[in-house]
Amino acid sequence: MTPAILIVDDDPAIRGVVRVALEKAGLGVVEAKDGRGALDAMGRGPVDLVVLDVGMPDMDGFACCRAIRAISDVPVLFLTAQDDEIDRVLGFELGADDYVTKPFSPRELVLRIKAILGRGRATQDRVRSHGDLVIDLDRHASTLGDQMLELTATEFAVLTILLTRPGSVIDRNMMINEAYGGNSSLSGRTLDSHIRNIRAKASALGYVDVIETVRGVGLRLGRCTIGPGAR
Incomplete structure (x- = not known):
């Protein structure tokens, strides 16, 4: 089954770049423009990983991650415009699996996503x-x-x-x-x-x-x- 990746970003251009990169890599894509839309999308069907922008209005990425963690242990990868270790540490403490700083390489993002999905799938029958x-x-x-x-x-x-x-x-x-x-x-x-x-x-x-x-x-x-x- 093709993994479903939920892209959450208030910038449609960013969502478009990520969507194209993921679809070229053979991954399924679901989109949301804000945190509340992300929670609604997760309620509509299974999601294998969330790409979550930190700097969104109303419900920012950290608040959205807290809400996601209350209902799911789905992997979360943060997108952020800030290369600040304090922000990264806070994200990991909230249960994020990885962090990518904007501007980012779509190829690197895809590799990071595949690495997280690979860690999440056990390969040994033990x-x-x-x-x-x-x-x-x-x-x-x-x-x-x-x-x-x-x-x-x-x-x-x-x-x-x-x-x-x-x-x-x-x-x-x-x-x-x-x-x-x-x-x-x-x-x-x-x-x-x-x-x-x-x-x-x-x-x-x-x-x-x-x-x-x-x-x-x-x-x-x-x-x-x-x-x-x-x-």
């Missing part, structure tokens, strides 16, 4: 587990105990990398390279945002030890056991 954590690579699903752990595509990739080598400490630069495909524009602060998101989601389910930080070395998977009195 179920992995550690403690109460279970990751099903076929279904792209993760659970803690009997509870669903809702993750974005990038968060899922980060946790899967850690689960591949339980007990081992993974260097942060190696983690960035594996999780983001060597995307040099992504920083350690970006990785930190995704780690915070995973920890917060796991903590809400009663698990406070899912990811451990080894100072000066890197990250490793924790015990993944529920805290006392959490249920």
